[in-house]
Amino acid sequence: MSQKFDVIVIGAGPGGYVAAIKSAQLGLKTALIEKYKGKEGKTALGGTCLNVGCIPSKALLDSSYKFHEAHESFKLHGISTGEVAIDVPTMIARKDQIVRNLTGGVASLIKANGVTLFEGHGKLLAGKKVEVTAADGSSQVLDTENVILASGSKPVEIPPAPVDQDVIVDSTGALDFQNVPGKLGVIGAGVIGLELGSVWARLGAEVTVLEAMDKFLPAVDEQVAKEAQKILTKQGLKILLGARVTGTEVKNKQVTVKFVDAEGEKSQAFDKLIVAVGRRPVTTDLLAADSGVTLDERGFIYVDDYCATSVPGVYAIGDVVRGAMLAHKASEEGVVVAERIAGHKAQMNYDLIPAVIYTHPEIAGVGKTEQALKAEGVAINVGVFPFAASGRAMAANDTAGFVKVIADAKTDRVLGVHVIGPSAAELVQQGAIAMEFGTSAEDLGMMVFAHPALSEALHEAALAVSGHAIHVANRKK
Numbered sequence: 001m002s003q004k005f006d007v008i009v010i011g012a013g014p015g016g017y018v019a020a021i022k023s024a025q026l027g028l029k030t031a032l033i034e035k036y037k038g039k040e041g042k043t044a045l046g047g048t049c050l051n052v053g054c055i056p057s058k059a060l061l062d063s064s065y066k067f068h069e070a071h072e073s074f075k076l077h078g079i080s081t082g083e084v085a086i087d088v089p090t091m092i093a094r095k096d097q098i099v100r101n102l103t104g105g106v107a108s109l110i111k112a113n114g115v116t117l118f119e120g121h122g123k124l125l126a127g128k129k130v131e132v133t134a135a136d137g138s139s140q141v142l143d144t145e146n147v148i149l150a151s152g153s154k155p156v157e158i159p160p161a162p163v164d165q166d167v168i169v170d171s172t173g174a175l176d177f178q179n180v181p182g183k184l185g186v187i188g189a190g191v192i193g194l195e196l197g198s199v200w201a202r203l204g205a206e207v208t209v210l211e212a213m214d215k216f217l218p219a220v221d222e223q224v225a226k227e228a229q230k231i232l233t234k235q236g237l238k239i240l241l242g243a244r245v246t247g248t249e250v251k252n253k254q255v256t257v258k259f260v261d262a263e264g265e266k267s268q269a270f271d272k273l274i275v276a277v278g279r280r281p282v283t284t285d286l287l288a289a290d291s292g293v294t295l296d297e298r299g300f301i302y303v304d305d306y307c308a309t310s311v312p313g314v315y316a317i318g319d320v321v322r323g324a325m326l327a328h329k330a331s332e333e334g335v336v337v338a339e340r341i342a343g344h345k346a347q348m349n350y351d352l353i354p355a356v357i358y359t360h361p362e363i364a365g366v367g368k369t370e371q372a373l374k375a376e377g378v379a380i381n382v383g384v385f386p387f388a389a390s391g392r393a394m395a396a397n398d399t400a401g402f403v404k405v406i407a408d409a410k411t412d413r414v415l416g417v418h419v420i421g422p423s424a425a426e427l428v429q430q431g432a433i434a435m436e437f438g439t440s441a442e443d444l445g446m447m448v449f450a451h452p453a454l455s456e457a458l459h460e461a462a463l464a465v466s467g468h469a470i471h472v473a474n475r476k477k
């Protein structure tokens, strides 16, 4: 006899596992289906984010930054060391241990919340039935009232640079290099290209980033993107814009990359090449032909503003649907859908999803950029405060970048907070919290911020919106 659930979630990434936990907390009989096997060959929960994305990349970013600091900045503090060296396999093993701890933690949470885990491939059949096929090929069909599809995304592959996970790698392969490549090529100056390029550049690789577009980080506030390009270039990343890769040739563990830029055809040889040109939704063998769920023209599962698909009782969340491919967006969609299934009137605010690039300094933003607001014809006031004027940043020897607050010129309501600098992710979140409550720049300016703290830069940028910053000369209006 088939089992019957209230909710079945397909995919245990930050969208799916959160949706499953929330559903169970709301008293719904919940199942979670996952097929991914970790390095030890066992089912690993947490999806791309925990296994081969957000978390392992941050582990390597932190290790490589410590190496960089020991190498470059310790002497400034009067600290002398012997020769500083990096043991890459140890760094990778530490990263793997963090992944094991976190994926194991998710498994414990799933169990503690009474969610039934099915290990295998989930597929939506007609009539809201779900088929689970285990690794040994055996399958069963489960009955449910509701289904949440959370199958995630995978790296885009491009014909001129086929990934072999040896010389030409994707974002997963780039987390497992066993030594520092002498020359590293990166295709794509997006989030992944810049984060992974930074890791290996800090450890000594000569990194060249080939970006097809003429503009650097077009989705980021232009002033921030300009500063980021300047800082990252100074750090040694060679960023070639308007460079379209046309072919690659792998020979003797080296790859020659052919590309075209404004000057014509060129080629460059690398020891490793990372392909980071975006991600695409995973829907392979997810939907039976008669499931009733439809895809949009870009291959994402079609959903409405509340993540409902075209089939009543079937929802989809995270990277497999429209919107930013961000773990925190997926998780919140998971919570909202679980709440709606339980009969609550939940919704989420898609206008205030923070985005962060974990380079050093971090690049982060929430709300609208200056260029987007100008394009919409919205009159704005802008306040900027540089970390070079922050005592806390100076003490930490971390003064690159600034905080930027954008407010509506008529109402003073804050419409965007953009930061490049130390702890940008945390500072932008402070902006997001205030914006969620409809803050004005004046409101932020009237609050007391601890001194000395990096968040004073947010305070001062908010004051600068009306020309009243204290610790920097205000622009004449």
Ligand SMILES: NC(=O)c1ccc[n+]([C@@H]2O[C@H](COP(=O)([O-])OP(=O)(O)OC[C@H]3O[C@@H](n4cnc5c(N)ncnc54)[C@H](O)[C@@H]3O)[C@@H](O)[C@H]2O)c1
Binding pocket: 054, 158, 187, 188, 189, 190, 191, 192, 193, 195, 210, 211, 212, 213, 243, 244, 245, 276, 277, 278, 279, 324, 325, 326, 355, 356, 357, 358
């Ligand atoms: N910190 C984070 O939040 C984080 C970290 C990693 C990934 N992600 C998400 O994962 C997704 C994928 O990241 P990503 O960096 O791969 O994609 P991306 O879309 O951020 O950047 C890809 C870049 O590759 C360029 N490109 C595409 N084809 C090219 C070609 N043939 N030659 C040269 N350049 C080319 C694009 O113009 C673009 O700038 C994104 O949606 C991102 O938001 C987020």
